Amino acid sequence: xxxxxxxxxxxxxxxxxxxxxxxxxxxxxxxxxxxxxxxxxxxxxxxxxxxxxxxxxxxxxxxxxxxxxxxxxxxxxxxxxxxxxxxxxxxxxxxxxxxxxxxxxxxxxxxxxxxxxxxxxxxxxxxxxxxxxxxxxxxxxxxxxxxxxxxxxxxxxxxxxxxxxxxxxxxxxxxxxxxxxxxxxxxxxxxxxxxxxxxxxxxxxxxxxxxxxxxxxxxxxxxxxxxxxxxxxxxxxxxxxxxxxxxxxxxxxxxxxxxxxxxxxxxxxxxxxxxxxxxxxxxxxxxxxxxxxxxxxxxxxxxxxxxxxxxxxxxxxxxxxxxxxxxxxxxxxxxxxxxxxxxxxxxxxxxxxxxxxxxxxxxxxxxxxxxxxxxxxxxxxxxxxxxxxxxxxxxxxxxxxxxxxxxxxxxxxxxxxxxxxxxxxxxxxxxxxxxxxxxxxxxxxxxxxxxxxxxxxxxxxxxx
Numbered sequence: 001x002x003x004x005x006x007x008x009x010x011x012x013x014x015x016x017x018x019x020x021x022x023x024x025x026x027x028x029x030x031x032x033x034x035x036x037x038x039x040x041x042x043x044x045x046x047x048x049x050x051x052x053x054x055x056x057x058x059x060x061x062x063x064x065x066x067x068x069x070x071x072x073x074x075x076x077x078x079x080x081x082x083x084x085x086x087x088x089x090x091x092x093x094x095x096x097x098x099x100x101x102x103x104x105x106x107x108x109x110x111x112x113x114x115x116x117x118x119x120x121x122x123x124x125x126x127x128x129x130x131x132x133x134x135x136x137x138x139x140x141x142x143x144x145x146x147x148x149x150x151x152x153x154x155x156x157x158x159x160x161x162x163x164x165x166x167x168x169x170x171x172x173x174x175x176x177x178x179x180x181x182x183x184x185x186x187x188x189x190x191x192x193x194x195x196x197x198x199x200x201x202x203x204x205x206x207x208x209x210x211x212x213x214x215x216x217x218x219x220x221x222x223x224x225x226x227x228x229x230x231x232x233x234x235x236x237x238x239x240x241x242x243x244x245x246x247x248x249x250x251x252x253x254x255x256x257x258x259x260x261x262x263x264x265x266x267x268x269x270x271x272x273x274x275x276x277x278x279x280x281x282x283x284x285x286x287x288x289x290x291x292x293x294x295x296x297x298x299x300x301x302x303x304x305x306x307x308x309x310x311x312x313x314x315x316x317x318x319x320x321x322x323x324x325x326x327x328x329x330x331x332x333x334x335x336x337x338x339x340x341x342x343x344x345x346x347x348x349x350x351x352x353x354x355x356x357x358x359x360x361x362x363x364x365x366x367x368x369x370x371x372x373x374x375x376x377x378x379x380x381x382x383x384x385x386x387x388x389x390x391x392x393x394x395x396x397x398x399x400x401x402x403x404x405x406x407x408x409x410x411x412x413x414x415x416x417x418x419x420x421x422x423x424x425x426x427x428x429x430x431x432x433x434x435x436x437x438x439x440x441x442x443x444x445x446x447x448x449x450x451x452x453x454x455x456x457x458x459x460x461x462x463x464x
Contacts, residue, residue: 106145107214108138108445109172111202111246112179115222115253117155117191123221123253128183129330132337135176137433139344140447141440145215147346148172149179150206154198155222157190164197164229165190172206175316176347180323180338193222194229195267199237203244215443216246217436218271223253226263234263238270247439248273249432274435287416291409292332298402299324299339305395307353307388309362309371316351336409343402354392364388 114123131149138147151169159165169182202218209216218241226234241248248271252264256277268275303324308317327334341347348355353372356362364385369377376384437447 106143107148107209107211108141108145108440109148109150109206109209109214109216110134111150111152111172111206111218113152113154113198113202113218113220114186115155115193115224116153116186116188117193117222117224118188119223120155120188120253123223124183124186124188125330128180128326129334131176131180131183132327132334132341135341135346136337136344137436137447139341139346142446142448144345145445146174147176148174148209149176150202151179151182152198152202153186154195155191155193155224156188157192158187163201164194164231165192166194166198166201168201168205172208174348174350176341177316177319177323177349180326181319184323184326192228193224194232195220195222195226196229196232196234196237199234199241199248199267200232203237203241203246208244208246212245213443214245215440215445216244217439218246218248218273219251220248220267221251221253225260226250226252226267234267235270238267242271247271249435250275251432252277272439274432274439276432276435286331286333287413288332289336289409289412289416291405291412292336294405295336295339295402295409296328296332298398298405299335299342302342302395302398302402305354305391305398306349307372307376307391308351309353309356309367310351311371313351313371316349320349339402340406343399343406354388354395357388358392 112127114120114127116124135147138145149170150172152166153159153169154164154166156165156167159167169186170178173179199218199220202220208214238248248268250264250267250273252261252275254260254277261277264277265275267273300321303317303320306317306320308314324335324338327338348359350356350359350361353362353367357364364381367384376387379387440447
């Protein structure tokens with residue numbers, strides 16, 4: 001086993017599910033390269049401990065991060081493919097699925113607001129890493145909710161000055177691959193960080209659930225003063241959010257004792273949220289397991305069971321594989337977390353004919369055949385129905401295998417963490433996971449209890 005201590009990246013939006021923290025401070029590319037090569041320590045272990053930060057355009061594990069180009073004067077750019085060009089994503093950009101939600105439909109809405117000014121590359125990469133972990137924790141909610149996630153960025157000079165350098169990169173959508181796509185396309189530039197403006201934009205511009213019982217959460221993360229906005233004070237924005245039933249969690253990438261921290265505390269305090277700060281000297285612990293390769297293979301094979309349909313179906317299906325590749329390029333843990341998320345009830349794709357039929361979104365006789373493959377266009381309704389059922393059964397079998405491997409992986413990880421004496425009591429993921437669960441409790445939302453690992457269920461590497 002290896003412990004590699006490298007000055008690589010990661011910072012703040014470990015929102016719910018990362019065992020460590022990353023620095024949000026900027027670092028020159030030259031320093032990052034020296035740290036990752038000359039200053040690296042290799043010891044016997046299986047844990048990768050990472051601290052510090054690298055530039056957002058650098059390659060991770062051989063996979064280049066997507067680049068975003070262009071500048072839109074429109075703050076809302078959720079579904080306009082002319083606003084963004086992404087190098088590692090489909091030629092035709094999929095449009096976020098924005099489904100209406102009814103009162104009483106058990107909805108969790110989550111808006112992620114990231115500072116993308118020049119010093120925040122680590123924050124962006126932290127968000128990439130944690131997205132699927134957040135999904136996996138929320139997948140424990142009973143009964144399974146409808147999860148919608150939105151992404152907003154602020155403090156970036158490529159955004160419109162008229163909108164306070166704030167952009168809605170994606171509206172609230174159930175298509176989680178869109179959020180992953182947008183995260184991997186982000187780059188940093190500038191800037192002027194208006195916390196009040198982004199909180200107000202998220203409150204005003206997003207189509208939040210009208211259900212008073214819905215859990216509506218906003219997470220805003222950054223490293224500069226929260227009190228810069230000359231037009232919309234963060235205090236007013238936070239009060240407006242909580243009046244709309246939106247709880248605001250703030251993540252300050254800096255010393256919790258410095259002069260900027262109190263304002264960030266206020267951002268959350270005024271909106272019934274939770275405040276967290278990032279200790280730049282802490283690191284993120286990523287543990288490679290003997291089960292990661294098999295999970296990666298399974299999550300790739302499950303893609304063949306999806307049947308793209310509708311105008312944006314093909315682009316969304318292509319994006320699914322692109323996000324597999326992006327997460328695989330981060331590290332094994334990111335890929336494993338994504339594999340587990342794709343196996344959960346929260347990962348439902350309206351562009352997929354299997355999921356659409358399961359959710360009664362469409363009847364076989366109403367499917368527009370021109371958006372299907374040539375082979376499927378020739379099928380009768382009964383033949384197409386049988387084909388869809390066959391893919392559903394195939395997917396169920398793959399997902400059953402994923403669940404078995406995931407259970408073994410969790411047991412192995414539990415024992416490995418105990419062996420290495422990993423303490424996550426002060427880690428951001430533990431703090432934020434507890435915060436989200438506490439907020440969920442105010443809405444009567446319950447999480448499924450997971451069975452603790454036992455020595456009887458212990459799994460050795462040779463078993464996989």
